[in-house]
Amino acid sequence: LDPAWKIKSNGDVKPLPRYLEKSLAWLAEAQAENGGWGAGSHAMQNVRDPKAVQVDPATTAYAAMALLRAGNTLKTGPYSQQLVKATNCLLQMVNDAPKDHPNITTLSGTQPQQKLGQNIDVAMTVQYFARLMPYIQDDAALAERVGAAMDFCIHRLQGTQMADGSWNAAGWAPVLNSAMANNALELSEQVGRKVDVDALEKSRQYQSDNVSSDDSGGVATDKAAGIQLYALASAQRATANDAKTVKEAMSESESPASAAPVLEEVVVVMEKKGYSKKEAKRMASSYVSNQKAGEMLQRDDVLSGFGNNGGEEFLSYMMTSESLVATDDKEWDNWHKRMQGLFEKIQNPDGSWSGHHCITSPVFCTATSLLILSVNNDIEHLLAQGAVKYK
Secondary structure (H helix, E strand, C coil): CCCCCCCCCCCCCCCCCCCHHHHHHHHHHCCCCCCCCCCCEHHHCCCCCHHHCCCCHHHHHHHHHHHHHCCCCCCCCCCHHHHHHHHHHHHHHHHCCCCCCCCCCCCCCEHHHHHCCCCHHHHHHHHHHHHHHHHCCCCHHHHHHHHHHHHHHHHHHHHCCCCCCCCCCCCCCHHHHHHHHHHHHHHHHHCCCCCCHHHHHHHHHHHHHCECCCCCCCECCCCCCCCHHHHHHHHHHHCHHHHHHHHHHHHHCCCCCCCCCCHHHHHHHHHHCCCCHHHHHHHHHHHHHHHHHHHHCCCHHHHCCCCCCCHHHHHHHHHHHHHHHHCCCCCHHHHHHHHHHHHHHHCCCCCCCCCCCCCCCHHHHHHHHHHHHCCCHHHHHHHHHCCCCCC
């Protein structure tokens, strides 16, 4: 696996906050009989009962990722059976996917689709299966089924990418959809699935370009509903792997560099590492954009997002959390403490979280909150697996 996906190379794992025990229990109880979860319809956001909404692939995958990251597998953990049911549910959904359709479901109008993008279900499903892969290598039949489902979704995902490298399927803030698709392709590549290299490179470049790599400080928000938070967090997460590689190269370089290396300095170092001029420029751009996004995301006016908490804010915080741990950023500890304090204050009495605008679904928001606060657990799980080989 790529070191950036392992999150922390030193194994420094932060324990889960105690108040998440109630949240995990709530999420498990919210699961439908068929193993799925639903965020509900955008047209009926007032319906908050998780058992009164229709199951959808994106929310099912997202909730399953939260249980997995919190310490459960298909065989171990208090919620292992919920994961088994969720996995079977998603495999069935992919198996029943409509022909000649951009999505893997005919269900439309869900909160994630309306606000992120109409085919967000594909990206979320790929992400869950990719994260599951390290834990099912001892079950050849299941690994083959999951791999085949991933390949089907990857093909469908790549087929809907736009010329500029984005995914824009009529969502309110499609930059977030593009970020989720980028994550899906990166994770798939890291677990050995075939991914179109050009598609992934275009996706990374698109995200990087949303944050100016010069001193202008510009942030493209035309596909982020005008909200800097969404564009910055998306760019920061999508450039994390490149930024990690560049940071390591810069630390090993014998050439002196400024405290905040500029684009040209980074290009020189990466070319000396054997990268082509084109690759060096792309990685340098990603690195500078990642650093600038990280700096801006420390500002309260940026973090406020739309002005109150919705699922889009939670999703953005999650991407920043993943980026900071992936790049061993010095701001990680302060950020993690800030997130712990924030989510403890806004937690509902039953252990769930709800959005105040756009994606208001308590299932989606609770899953995202769990993913944010347990992000550092990824390394613990992967270390426990030892060296994983993929076919």
